[in-house]
Amino acid sequence: MTALLPHEQSLTACAQAIAAGEVTAETVTRAALDRIEAQNPLLNAYLHVDSAVALQQARAVDLARVAGKELGPLAGVPVSVKDLIAVQGMPLTAGSRILQGYTPPRDATVVERLRTAGAVLLGKTNLDEFAMGSSNESSAFGPARNPWNTQRVPGGSSGGAAAAVAAGLGVAALGTDTGGSIRQPAALCGIVGLKPSYGRVSRLGVVAYASSLDQVGPMTRTVRDAARLLQVIGGPDPGDATCDLRALPDLEANLDQGVAGLRVGVPHEFLDGAEGLDPAVRSRVDAALQALQGRGATLVPVALPHTRHTLATYYLIATAEASANLARYDGVRFGRRTEARPGDGIDDLYARTRGEGFGTEVKRRILLGTFALSAGYRDAWYEKACRVRRLIHDDFERAWQTCDVLAGPTSPVVAWKLGEFVQDPLAMYLMDVFTLGVNLAGLPALSVPVGLHPDGLPVGLQLIGRPFDEATLLRAGATVEADAGTLEPPETPDASDRRPA
Amino acid sequence: MTQTDPRLAAPLEHGALDADVVRRTAQLARLALQPDEAHRYQADLGRILGYFQDLQDLDTTGVPPMVHPTDAAMPLREDEVRPGVDPQTILGQAPRAETGLFLVPRVVG
Numbered sequence: 001m002t003a004l005l006p007h008e009q010s011l012t013a014c015a016q017a018i019a020a021g022e023v024t025a026e027t028v029t030r031a032a033l034d035r036i037e038a039q040n041p042l043l044n045a046y047l048h049v050d051s052a053v054a055l056q057q058a059r060a061v062d063l064a065r066v067a068g069k070e071l072g073p074l075a076g077v078p079v080s081v082k083d084l085i086a087v088q089g090m091p092l093t094a095g096s097r098i099l100q101g102y103t104p105p106r107d108a109t110v111v112e113r114l115r116t117a118g119a120v121l122l123g124k125t126n127l128d129e130f131a132m133g134s135s136n137e138s139s140a141f142g143p144a145r146n147p148w149n150t151q152r153v154p155g156g157s158s159g160g161a162a163a164a165v166a167a168g169l170g171v172a173a174l175g176t177d178t179g180g181s182i183r184q185p186a187a188l189c190g191i192v193g194l195k196p197s198y199g200r201v202s203r204l205g206v207v208a209y210a211s212s213l214d215q216v217g218p219m220t221r222t223v224r225d226a227a228r229l230l231q232v233i234g235g236p237d238p239g240d241a242t243c244d245l246r247a248l249p250d251l252e253a254n255l256d257q258g259v260a261g262l263r264v265g266v267p268h269e270f271l272d273g274a275e276g277l278d279p280a281v282r283s284r285v286d287a288a289l290q291a292l293q294g295r296g297a298t299l300v301p302v303a304l305p306h307t308r309h310t311l312a313t314y315y316l317i318a319t320a321e322a323s324a325n326l327a328r329y330d331g332v333r334f335g336r337r338t339e340a341r342p343g344d345g346i347d348d349l350y351a352r353t354r355g356e357g358f359g360t361e362v363k364r365r366i367l368l369g370t371f372a373l374s375a376g377y378r379d380a381w382y383e384k385a386c387r388v389r390r391l392i393h394d395d396f397e398r399a400w401q402t403c404d405v406l407a408g409p410t411s412p413v414v415a416w417k418l419g420e421f422v423q424d425p426l427a428m429y430l431m432d433v434f435t436l437g438v439n440l441a442g443l444p445a446l447s448v449p450v451g452l453h454p455d456g457l458p459v460g461l462q463l464i465g466r467p468f469d470e471a472t473l474l475r476a477g478a479t480v481e482a483d484a485g486t487l488e489p490p491e492t493p494d495a496s497d498r499r500p501a
Numbered sequence: 502m503t504q505t506d507p508r509l510a511a512p513l514e515h516g517a518l519d520a521d522v523v524r525r526t527a528q529l530a531r532l533a534l535q536p537d538e539a540h541r542y543q544a545d546l547g548r549i550l551g552y553f554q555d556l557q558d559l560d561t562t563g564v565p566p567m568v569h570p571t572d573a574a575m576p577l578r579e580d581e582v583r584p585g586v587d588p589q590t591i592l593g594q595a596p597r598a599e600t601g602l603f604l605v606p607r608v609v610g
Binding site: 101103105106198199212213238241245309315327330334340344345347348351352354367368374377380383386388425439440467 | 510511518522523525526527528529530531532533534535538542545546548549550552553555556557559561564565566567568569570571573575576577578586587590591594595596597603605606607608
């Protein structure tokens with residue numbers, strides 16, 4: 001792989017170079033498409049690429065610039081969209097066989113906003129089926145691979161998006177995050193991932209997994225890029241009643257103002273009290289915390305005592321909501337339908353279509369969620385989880401009395417081997433332990449690269465913010481980045497596995 | 502039905518979820534499972550619910566359920582007619598459609 005050119009290093013640099021006429025949008029787009037052609041057969045980051053339309057969009061930007069028209073904040077920047085988000089004219093699979101043949105009739109609101117801002121849409125990225133997974137291995141189209149080591153997972157569920165941005169197959173990406181699906185793959189691939197506050201970004205045109213948890217957000221090479229991209233996609237949308245009415249502040253205005261006086265809470269349960277935390281991950285995180293302190297932040301020990309119940313609470317609520325949201329895939333209105341058999345009733349049609357169309361993990365979660373909501377078990381499982389959700393939420397509320405942001409590892413481990421946990425769903429669920437609480441409480445959170453593990457794989461620091469305070473979160477993230485630097489993957493994806501057997 | 506006794510929270514036998522419960526749940530979810538799949542999910546769900554049993558020990562007396570991360574009321578837009586998607590475009594996505602209708606197996610008489 002050839003090293004990234006300066007204008008490929010970040011979305012903001014790319015937009016600036018195009019606006020200044022230093023490079024054309026067409027050149028930038030061609031470079032991204034060339035990388036996709038060369039590397040996607042190995043990385044499997046994209047499920048769909050539309051070169052002709054992308055080049056058309058790029059040329060339109062170049063013509064607009066030459067004509068002296070005002071360019072949008074993302075003019076000519078090649079970006080990808082997770083294949084859980086509707087782009088008019090491109091197939092939408094959600095990583096599932098059940099949506100075979102489906103092309104959405106409209107853009108999602110976030111995609112409309114990307115177009116208005118002048119972005120060039122390269123294609124749709126790979127994901128765990130219906131965003132259910134932490135490794136991208138539940139995709140019906142095979143896993144995406146980690147550009148740092150192609151024998152390793154890229155994380156999930158937005159694994160294709162993270163692999164694409166890390167390897168330079170597009171400068172930025174839109175992902176979605178229900179329990180860590182932006183932050184964890186961002187950490188495992190060495191890029192920046194931002195999960196905005198619940199309600200910050202419209203979900204119109206986004207395939208629903210768990211509606212009280214899902215958010216769309218940026219996956220980028222730099223913190224400033226994440227700020228720019230959220231500025232474009234965020235804010236009220238009359239098409240989504242769950243979208244908050246508050247306007248976004250200027251997210252780039254205070255990015256460089258540093259962290260002097262900022263109170264950074266360090267949850268005991270995410271470090272000293274965490275089980276299964278890789279000591280080398282821990283040491284990278286500690287170094288980042290020390291660097292924040294060195295720049296004038298105060299580290300405040302805090303407790304999130306209900307953390308150990310987060311996993312059960314999350315999986316019961318997420319799967320319960322999923323069991324309702326995925327009821328629409330029934331073989332009647334769109335997607336795939338089972339072969340008709342004589343004597344079929346409509347329930348046979350539904351059940352066989354769904355049994356054949358959904359993969360193993362999706363069926364497992366639909367069953368768990370249906371069980372948790374079913375008569376006789378609802379109070380003990382779903383409703384119990386909703387009560388514990390409030391306790392988890394209240395832990396964070398208490399933390400905000402003494403701190404402005406919280407910090408800890410994004411993932412307890414670095415990218416693991418493909419296939420390592422496929423037969424052990426519970427072990428895979430445990431990988432999400434640090435990211436789930438944020439979604440239950442509706443908070444914004446950011447993963448920023450903080451260097452490499454001795455295995456040569458990236459480590460991410462998670463910063464968690466107060467509801468709707470993405471600005472402070474990004475400012476803290478920019479400070480971490482200033483010390484830790486951004487990461488570029490090795491020149492050639494290394495297929496050998498450096499960890500001893 | 503209110504269940505607070507942790508022993509009643511899930512019918513587990515040797516760590517696996519009861520076969521009838523899995524069958525009934527699959528039926529409620531409209532999921533046709535192959536016999537080997539049903540067997541696998543009995544074990545998987547049993548193990549997952551077994552791990553989640555800890556939740557039952559937590560005292561949540563007086564804690565109201567939280568079903569949504571914000572307590573804010575959802576804003577409604579003005580109720581006005583706006584352009585939608587052409588019905589033919591929607592029907593064009595259906596596995597089977599005819600004369601403006603989705604086709605399914607006979608459901609009455």
